[in-house]
Amino acid sequence: MAERVRRITGVEGVPAREPEPGELLQRVARGDEKAFERLYDIVSAPVFGLVRRVVRDPAQSEEVTQEVMLELWRTAARYAPEKGSAMTWVMTLAHRRAVDRVRSAQSATDREDKAYRRETTRPFDEVAEQVSTRLEHEQVRRCLASLTDLQRESVELAYYRGMTYREVSELLDTPLGTVKTRLRDGLIRMRDCLGVGR
Template structure:
């Protein structure tokens, strides 16, 4: 089984050396998982490992003719390429200045809204509540139920014991009145 697999990979590499794209695709499908794992084990960063894997396969495409079938596993040749490319990328990354954790933390935006955004949200909420009070209880309740609570038109029709077309009319008229109120 292993000899057969080795022969298949060697044949794919030989066809890649001749520029066979289908063989290259087959080689990628057969070996990319293992080569990605090699890159990931060296780099400890999924994105960098994926980029390195692309470089590895470009190098395989360009240098497949250098592979010599010598009875050893062709995976050894492929893994060596992957490992060396990953180490090269790691060395290049280590040459860059590393940001201190405080600098990194300062550059990440906080997911919570700031004071200005919080004030704007409160004002918008007050305006919405004021306009909902002005448009009438039936339409306001329909709008709250559907657009704030997430109920469907059918759910609202069932809850209120009203035909669905009546519910649609309430919502349509309510939205138009709400639009007019907010636009003032």
């Protein structure tokens, strides 16, 4: 507390003028650590407030604030008083850092999402599905081959060409009851051959 009073109090108890952030930045540019401490005291709270509004996450906001303060220490010599106030310059640095953090986090999220989508839709899944479908088709063909010619013909007309039982009956010039029997018997044999309902 005594040091703080000494810092604020000038000669003979007259309060000394608190240096402006621009003056402090110029001294920081020359490597003045005490000036940096004073600058830190002045700007860290406003910087954190701005960063917090952009980044939202408190822990990340603290990290970004520390990054901004480190950048101030390293780049103080770049501050040009003729281009604007020191606070404007500091807050611009803070805003840029905060936006960079948000973009970086979004990019990381996008990369993770993209990697996840790539993992869940890999080409080998498509290949496995195609192989499975081909095997099923081959099994159906084998089972169809196990039917009698009359059963196979009736099943193919009714189920692969989409004809009604009556249309199959007329096309084959066979009584409707006979066509129904062939279809029923053929489908039972197909079901047994395919292992459906086991």
